[in-house]
Amino acid sequence: MTGPEEVAPQGRRRRRAPRVRPAHPAAAPFITRAIPPYEMLSEEALVSIETHAERLLEEIGLEIRGDPEALGLWREAGARIENECRVRVPAGLARTIVRRSAPARFTQHARNPARSVSIGGPCSVLAPAYGSPFVSDAQGGRRYGTFEDFRNFVKLAYLSPWLHHSGGTVCEPTDLPVNKRHLDMVYAHMRLSDKPFMGSVTTAARAADSIEMCRILFGREFVDANCVILGNVNVNSPLVLDGEASRVIRTYAAANQAPVCVPFILGGAMGPVTTAGGLAQCFAEALFCVALGQLERPGSPAILGNFLSSMSLRSGAPTFGTPEPALAYFAIGQLARRLGVPLRCGGNLCAAKVADAQAATESANSLWPAVLAGANFILHSAGWLEGGLVMSYEKFVMDLDQCGLMHVIAAGLTLDDNAFALDAFREVGPGKHFLGSAHTLRNYETAFFDAEIADNNSFEQWQQDGSHDAIWRANRRWRSLLSGYEMPALDAAIDEALQDFIARRKASLPDANA
């Protein structure tokens, strides 16, 4: 926190240099919630959702299109395969498979052991946004993402004490060939950060490459026994798992690594417009994928994901930070706990085109329910703009403030003698102020969360400073943060082996953009 010499006396303001807070070794590597999750639904309501999800799996079924081995696993497990690819799962079977072997909580190891994260139970891990083709900043505007941008966002995530994870495709490095960029992305996470990260999911071969690089970094045996990488896999909702996605899930699971199984449902398009229907579908699809991972390798880690969006009545466009997905978050949090599998939710989602009030409102409407739902892995916690099409530098650091705030919320209330401050009341008494009391002096440094981007000065001071809005301050903040970046050390032999692997893989294939 801020040192005492930086604190101005009441009402006055002291100018100081922009603060750069490098990721501090003392910062907690993940959130351990001291507050309970919000239990919105009754037992009866939860059973009703589970029952409808099971009916979808049994009566309609899911199709696996182009992965005979996955179909074989399901057939052996007791599902009925129809029309070559339709998997009808008897009610109860998928949950039985998952409950039998999927871990309720697991550790994803980072190369710096102090940054390993626990995923599941009362833990919440925050990761940056994922997958945008575009990036934007206040000076450069909106443009296609490059590998330079990718590296910048990995650095920014590394520098923040409020992100526990380096993420995956923090933006698409569109200046690199599609069939090889995963090698550069995984290497950037490994080299520029020492936080845990995600690997490629676009093909099973690229997933295998990502895992192979982990074997170089962590050692082959360690990787077989421990989770060191996540792969975020989308279901082709409604009720289709394409063969490549299915193989990616199996590739991660077979290596004892964790697929994040994410139905992608825009209500009214890939699912019904009614929230309960989308929720049951989402639970059914994610459950089906997590179960497939368990069939591939029982006991391998997995995360139950969801991506539920509503639709604008005015434009037909997907919307974010709306109330319907918020309600779904609360419900799916309860469903995940009953299933005994860690939950992924989206963090600071929004549809806004700029980091304005719309962006901030929508983002808060997504992050609050994610945290209170007890989500264990919160992807898209920083930078997300425009429905995920854009990774914004300014939004990234704004979102970091909200991530920091959620650390305080998750820590809950301290209720000890110091917190109750009876000695301060005895010292101060009615009608006096607490500013100079011994209790205040003893506690003020750690008392309140301090949002970096907030301007809490007087109107007059703010005007004198140039009447800037939050975007302006965020712009200064990320530039200042980046300029203070220092690369963490990496064993030279490992680095060389990684680079050698990448060079060989790149040489083995012609560049391609698919």
Next chain:
Amino acid sequence: MTGPEEVAPQGRRRRRAPRVRPAHPAAAPFITRAIPPYEMLSEEALVSIETHAERLLEEIGLEIRGDPEALGLWREAGARIENECRVRVPAGLARTIVRRSAPARFTQHARNPARSVSIGGPCSVLAPAYGSPFVSDAQGGRRYGTFEDFRNFVKLAYLSPWLHHSGGTVCEPTDLPVNKRHLDMVYAHMRLSDKPFMGSVTTAARAADSIEMCRILFGREFVDANCVILGNVNVNSPLVLDGEASRVIRTYAAANQAPVCVPFILGGAMGPVTTAGGLAQCFAEALFCVALGQLERPGSPAILGNFLSSMSLRSGAPTFGTPEPALAYFAIGQLARRLGVPLRCGGNLCAAKVADAQAATESANSLWPAVLAGANFILHSAGWLEGGLVMSYEKFVMDLDQCGLMHVIAAGLTLDDNAFALDAFREVGPGKHFLGSAHTLRNYETAFFDAEIADNNSFEQWQQDGSHDAIWRANRRWRSLLSGYEMPALDAAIDEALQDFIARRKASLPDANA
């Protein structure tokens, strides 16, 4: 909701006239929450806070400075009065007094019975911001509020289906004399709106004027038997109730009207920097005031209030939308339910100077916990900017969207056959889309909440429209809303009697600015 003819086909956008939605008679007059409140603290933790609050009341006590009758009431009830004004309340006494007679839920009647609100239990009533000396809008900038502004905000609150209450001092009409403006303000609420409202609290005589005007509007006997007006009274924290505030509480209570008892605690100044201490103090002070109302007239309605703010370490300024007050909201929600008294929280609070991302983030960080805490009366739900110094036209309509969203959250999930949409899954099947399904056509109009200020169009469309941010859209929105305002009818004889009363009261005093 939007009619079907206004909905554009997927992806395309149809231009249409700005929508003005007058407060619809079918809109619910208040929120009845179908979701449970968030129970953050254990029984043990709650008892600990209650015990510390009781120790403050007993060991330190509160001072009532200049109201011998209030001291007499407390003496008779069993408190010890020391040093002429220090009231030491034996542990348990204040809660016993309140539990004995204060209603857990009551109706505040509006002159239009369809707009009467229920305050307490599972109900939440949203009211606009209160008390700012300044107003601002995108064209006119920041300036002192006038009676014209006051009337505008009463009209805007009247027009919104998401505000249930007309509020009180929606901004200070600084162009009217201080000792008479309450007459004009109360009349404006009565004449320009038919929603429930708040009266003056600056002196007991002005509170009495406000109530007298209600007797003209509602009838003397009705007012004695029913709550028709609230008075928002601040405690001079720490632990002081000045004589005027104390008389205002007693004036409302004696008339069977509801004082809203609000400790105003900036942590580190009017209370300790630690949240638990501020929380215990806040509960003790509010409890003391609610109990005073019960001593004045047992069974009269009252609301337990709180206003807890943190402090910026950088400037010493009050901050809003920070995590510490959010945690306090959850706790005080539980305390209020245990006490059996309706709870007031603040809604869209923020410290930002403009309606930017900072304003929106901070506001959401205040509204979410207020709603999930189960607050029954949410003041400052629309318009609040700059720590309450400014009532902003643009922020007002932005906040309305969040108020609307909270209606959907509070309604919870619908879990019936239509919502689960099994027929749609049977019709559509794997890999197809739901856009044209019978279920979608039957449900899309009411499926999703539609935020007025959000732009969910494509980036290209948004650019073509002028690349505007949310402030620009909000500016258009409030102007369009105001232009559609129509004054509700009022019985001419009552109107004349009100105007006559005001004229006589004004004539009886020289103008004064205190």
